[in-house]
Amino acid sequence: MKSLRTILIGLAMFGIVAFLSGASFAQEVQSTGKAHHEARIKLLQDSAVALQKSNPDLAKGLNDIADKEAKEIQEWKAKYDAKVKLLQDAAIALQQSNPDLAKGLQEMSKGKHRQEMQKMIKEKNEKEEVGEKVESKSEQGENK
Numbered sequence: 001m002k003s004l005r006t007i008l009i010g011l012a013m014f015g016i017v018a019f020l021s022g023a024s025f026a027q028e029v030q031s032t033g034k035a036h037h038e039a040r041i042k043l044l045q046d047s048a049v050a051l052q053k054s055n056p057d058l059a060k061g062l063n064d065i066a067d068k069e070a071k072e073i074q075e076w077k078a079k080y081d082a083k084v085k086l087l088q089d090a091a092i093a094l095q096q097s098n099p100d101l102a103k104g105l106q107e108m109s110k111g112k113h114r115q116e117m118q119k120m121i122k123e124k125n126e127k128e129e130v131g132e133k134v135e136s137k138s139e140q141g142e143n144k
Helices: 002-019 022-051 056-094 099-110 112-143
Strands: none
Touching: 022 056, 056 099
16 A cells, blocks of 8 residues: 555656656655755765774775765756856846746746745645554554
């Protein structure tokens, strides 16, 4: 039952993601991806410190991976910032001739859709957690 629910949630999320524009999806990825990468880098660095005395070669390898991950984040952020600046500059240029398009570009650059998406994901996760608790109790009742 949980597998079916997981598949349905995955399909629903795919539909939501497909609905979003490329820029708002990129902003969502930036938010969740950044936290994921930072946690990953911290894990690599902490592991390297733990292995430093017992296995310095492994520690060096982990540090190298952490450095590469950090560099990738910086490069991605620079590209993302350039994209946001382009959207904002285009919105300013269109403000006089086509204010509707300018407004759309401004919203895209601010990540308005990202905030809505984060809210939807948070609500889905809260509902899922409540559903799992209820389901686990019902499963316990079935086992007795």
